Amino acid sequence: MNLILLHDDDFSSESLVSLCGRRLRHVLDVHRAEVGDSLRVGKLNGLMGEGRVLALTSNRLELEVRLDQQSPPALPLTLLLALPRPKMLKRVLQSVSSLGVKQIYLINSYRVEKSFWSSPLLQTEKLQEQLLLGLEQACDTILPEVHLRQRFKPFVEDELPQLAADTAAFVAHPVTDGACPSAHSGPTTLAIGPEGGFIPYEVEKLQECGFTPISLGRRILRVETAVPVLLSRFCP
Amino acid sequence: MNLILLHDDDFSSESLVSLCGRRLRHVLDVHRAEVGDSLRVGKLNGLMGEGRVLALTSNRLELEVRLDQQSPPALPLTLLLALPRPKMLKRVLQSVSSLGVKQIYLINSYRVEKSFWSSPLLQTEKLQEQLLLGLEQACDTILPEVHLRQRFKPFVEDELPQLAADTAAFVAHPVTDGACPSAHSGPTTLAIGPEGGFIPYEVEKLQECGFTPISLGRRILRVETAVPVLLSRFCP
Numbered sequence: 001m002n003l004i005l006l007h008d009d010d011f012s013s014e015s016l017v018s019l020c021g022r023r024l025r026h027v028l029d030v031h032r033a034e035v036g037d038s039l040r041v042g043k044l045n046g047l048m049g050e051g052r053v054l055a056l057t058s059n060r061l062e063l064e065v066r067l068d069q070q071s072p073p074a075l076p077l078t079l080l081l082a083l084p085r086p087k088m089l090k091r092v093l094q095s096v097s098s099l100g101v102k103q104i105y106l107i108n109s110y111r112v113e114k115s116f117w118s119s120p121l122l123q124t125e126k127l128q129e130q131l132l133l134g135l136e137q138a139c140d141t142i143l144p145e146v147h148l149r150q151r152f153k154p155f156v157e158d159e160l161p162q163l164a165a166d167t168a169a170f171v172a173h174p175v176t177d178g179a180c181p182s183a184h185s186g187p188t189t190l191a192i193g194p195e196g197g198f199i200p201y202e203v204e205k206l207q208e209c210g211f212t213p214i215s216l217g218r219r220i221l222r223v224e225t226a227v228p229v230l231l232s233r234f235c236p
Numbered sequence: 237m238n239l240i241l242l243h244d245d246d247f248s249s250e251s252l253v254s255l256c257g258r259r260l261r262h263v264l265d266v267h268r269a270e271v272g273d274s275l276r277v278g279k280l281n282g283l284m285g286e287g288r289v290l291a292l293t294s295n296r297l298e299l300e301v302r303l304d305q306q307s308p309p310a311l312p313l314t315l316l317l318a319l320p321r322p323k324m325l326k327r328v329l330q331s332v333s334s335l336g337v338k339q340i341y342l343i344n345s346y347r348v349e350k351s352f353w354s355s356p357l358l359q360t361e362k363l364q365e366q367l368l369l370g371l372e373q374a375c376d377t378i379l380p381e382v383h384l385r386q387r388f389k390p391f392v393e394d395e396l397p398q399l400a401a402d403t404a405a406f407v408a409h410p411v412t413d414g415a416c417p418s419a420h421s422g423p424t425t426l427a428i429g430p431e432g433g434f435i436p437y438e439v440e441k442l443q444e445c446g447f448t449p450i451s452l453g454r455r456i457l458r459v460e461t462a463v464p465v466l467l468s469r470f471c472p
Contacts, residue, residue: 002456072454095461138455182469183418217472218308219374220238225331228461232468233418236453 001026003139004041004051005132006065017041017051019061027053027061041065042141071141075100076187077234078163082109082194084223086119090130091224097134097144099231105163107149109202111194117150156205164189169211172230173203174220176213184234192230195223237262239375240277240287241368242301253277253287255297263289263297277301278377307377311336312423313470314399318345318430320459322355326366327460333370333380335467341399343385345438347430353386392441400425405447408466409439410456412449417469424470431459 004027010017019027027033035053041063042048048071051063083106084092096104108117120126127146135141149155167187172180174197191198191206198206203213216229240263246253255263263269271289277299278284284307287299319342320328332340344353356362363382371377385391403423408416410433427434427442434442439449457465 091460095458098455098457098461099465100455137458140455219334219336219376221334222331222373224327225334225464228464229335229468229471232465235465 001030001136002040003048003136003141004039005136005141006041006043006051008044015065016054017063017065019063020059024059024061027056028058039063040139041067042071042135042139043067045142047071048139048141072100072139073236074102074142075231075235076185077101077231078103078105078167078189079227079231080105080107080160080189080191081223081227082107082192082198083112083116084194085113085116086121088222088224089116089119089121092227093127093130093146094134094137095224095228096231097131098138098140099134099228099235100138100140101231102142102144103147104144105147105149105155107155107191108152109194110152110199111196122148152202153205156202156209160206160209164210169206169209170214171198171203171206171211172216172226173197173213174215176215178212178214180214180216180230181233185236188234190230190234192223192227237266237372238276239284239372239377240275241372241377242277242279242287244280251301252290253299253301255299256295260295260297263292264294275299276375277303278307278371278375279303281378283307284375284377308336308375309472310338310378311467311471312421313337313467314339314341314403314425315467316341316343316396316425316427317459317463318343318428318434319348319352320430321349321352322357324458324460325352325355325357328463329363329366329382330370330373331460331464332467333367334374334376335370335464335471336374336376337467338378338380339383340380341383341385341391343391343427344388345430346388346435347432358384388438389441392445396442396445400446405442405445406450407434407439407442407447408452408462409433409449410451412451414448414450416450416452416466420470421472426466426470428459428463428466 033053037053038050041051047067048069049067051065054064055062079101131144167189169189171191269289273289274286277287283303284305285303287301291298315337367380403425405425407427
């Protein structure tokens with residue numbers, strides 16, 4: 001937790017904040033802060049700044065906050081990710097959030113196990129939990145949006161053309177000759193398949209929608225490795 | 237397991253292999269192979285190819301193998317990594333191995349917790365277990381070498397100059413103006429600090445040794461995200 005994220009209802013006045021629970025415990029156990037110390041804070045979906053510790057007990061932390069810094073620039077990239085298995089999804093959401101992606105579509109694919117869609121992790125609150133961990137790690141305040149799209153064809157035919165319009169669109173596909181760009185900036189849409197990859201039909205549908213297949217070479221990477229490796233090519 | 241790795245003692249003749257244990261279970265449960273099927277195999281530190289299933293029972297798998305393909309090119313990069321906490325080390329070793337790094341130095345740093353050095357995970361066999369998982373994932377056969385260097389100063393002063401000679405050397409350091417190269421090829425030495433980063437003294441020592449500090453920008457990434465993001469910049 002490199003940044004303490006503040007929510008609206010943490011504020012007792014414009015600059016006074018009172019925290020308990022997980023964030024308090026972290027300040028006690030990891031920061032080992034004392035009265036008078038300054039901590040890095042940020043308001044969810046708002047500005048970042050400093051919080052001076054006014055009071056700290058085992059039950060409550062009071063901070064006087066000054067919020068005057070912008071959060072770091074977002075990555076201008078919309079990520080379409082074939083829904084990974086729940087355990088991996090957690091880590092992927094954290095890393096994607098820490099890398100500054102703000103639009104995440106979890107989509108279906110032939111090789112996504114049906115049972116993944118009934119994971120409790122897909123509840124809005126549970127998804128947010130992982131995204132918040134990513135923001136706290138990276139010192140960012142802007143919560144990414146996660147969209148669940150359990151039907152591939154209607155998503156690609158009806159929604160994606162609009163979504164990917166005016167962006168450079170790529171689909172990571174192991175079996176292609178197109179090399180991954182080594183550095184690409186500007187608005188991007190990036191589709192990453194499940195373990196085993198998208199099936200040819202799905203790649204074709206994405207190509208019809210303007211996506212260029214790109215490959216990272218002969219090595220087959222786990223989704224949790226492939227995602228940061230690919231996103232790195234689109235980071236400034 | 238995209239590749240079944242074969243060890244010397246799996247071979248009963250030049251082209252006949254008999255497997256049990258984890259690899260047998262994987263072929264039964266995940267590949268669901270049958271007699272006559274072909275599986276992708278590779279000999280540890282040797283060639284890759286196909287294995288035709290001659291016999292398959294719940295106790296034993298017999299393969300006739302033909303090894304005639306080179307493993308994918310290694311990444312010409314030596315990684316110096318401040319020893320991460322054991323749980324994270326596991327995942328990092330797997331991803332580093334899958335990305336083709338062959339020389340890994342786990343080094344000490346002021347912010348590495350002393351207890352990490354007594355983790356059972358640092359036993360040669362346990363380290364290999366994670367590296368093998370990375371090779372099986374990426375379809376590679378060449379086992380990376382892991383070197384443990386528990387004293388920072390003697391390592392940097394006595395060993396590193398020779399190690400980093402004739403390579404481009406970089407140290408990932410959050411607090412620097414030097415941007416990370418977007419694509420760099422050729423022999424490289426890359427140092428990645430612990431959570432919280434190297435301390436200034438350590439960065440200076442690395443700079444004296446010819447390392448250029450590079451930063452990924454304002455975002456602070458977890459080691460398991462930073463490693464693939466950084467390595468991506470050095471992959472072809």
